[in-house]
Amino acid sequence: MTPNASGAPLRVALVGYGLAGSVFHAPLVSATDGLVLDTVVTSNEERRAEARAACGDVRFAASPDELWGRADELDLVVIASPNKTHVLLATAALKAGLPVVVDKPIAGTAAEARELAALAEERGLLLSVFQNRRWDNDFRTLAALIADGELGEVQRFESRFERWRPQLKGGWRESGDPDEIGGLLYDLGSHVVDQALVLFGAAVQVYAESDVRRPGAAADDDTFIAITHANGVRSHLYVSATTAQLGPRFRVLGSAAGYVKYGLDPQEAALREGLRPTAGQPWGEEVEELWGRIGSGDSPLTGGGAPVRTLPGDYPAYYAAVAAAIRGTGANPVTALQAAAALDVLEAARRSAREGCTVTLPGNLPHEEQSAS
DSSP states (O other): OOOOOTTSOEEEEEEOOSHIIIIIIHHHHHTSTTEEEEEEEOOOHHHHHHHHHHHSSOEEESSHHHHHTTGGGOSEEEEOSOGGGHHHHHHHHHHTTOOEEEESSSOSSHHHHHHHHHHHHHHTOOEEEEOGGGGOHHHHHHHHHHHTTTTOSEEEEEEEEEOBOOSOOOSGGGOOOGGGOOSTTTTHHHHHHHHHHHHHOOEEEEEEEEEOOSTTOOSOOEEEEEEEETTSOEEEEEEESBOSSOOOSEEEEESSOEEEEOSOOSHHHHHHTTOOOOTTSOOSOOOGGGOEEEESSSOGGGTOSEEEOOOOOOTHHHHHHHHHHHHTSSOOSSBHHHHHHHHHHHHHHHHHHHHTSOEEOGGGSOHHHHHHO
């Protein structure tokens, strides 16, 4: 289909108004110049009332099938429904002629992600994946430090997304049913793996340890992933709901210096509290006490190194880029093929944890190593 004429807002339908839809997608879509939230798909009356209060003049649909019948009234579909529905709904939206944003993980397997990418290319439509943590304040800061050569040659990357949640919350995210695509490996793991691949490129080997720690839990809640990248960098990634003492969010060691950063990006907390990005107003800013430190030879906890101002987080940049991509004035901010590469790692991690082995991804090995294997 053809988007609205230049200058008219792109009309967005949001499928799902749970945590992802209400906290992330609806506020960010509404805050993006050139986008307007047109329709929310939910049959839950309580959630409809919440959407009316938060989003104002918005239409509702009881099911995604209602959208496909009026696809000519829409310019973008955002899929923020449970993981197991992502492939089915993205396929239906693309076949209806609509550009699509899918929350992560886009699919349960890399093969499914690549099939979706092929369908989007065949139809000439945008298919983008909501990897919002690329716009976290600490990630933006680290990427800038690496690009500027402040760390020298990076050798080891440690990334932690840890929480202390000893009690189960319930719901599909904690389900042990493989069809639900729950557990931390595919939830928080999708973020930390994506960040590692963006910073350091393709993975050639993956090792993982994955455990179910909490009584009554059915899905992994304490997982470690080790990645060897093709360029020699080693990434150690931790995702956990059972961490009684939280480690640094990032610890990055290079040939010239290291960077250590504690604390989480403030944007999710702000969105949960009902705060919204507003043009011209500060957003994603962090207090100086939480800035990371860069240096060598001493621990940052005993005053070693120098503080580095944390760049502001910028989740709004994702949907601004999506709008530009639909209008043909910018690139897709996160492609399905990039998401498929992360799923290759997640699938290898799941196999590694299950079989107690290191998994090689031969397609990413240097040509001479592939020839010798």
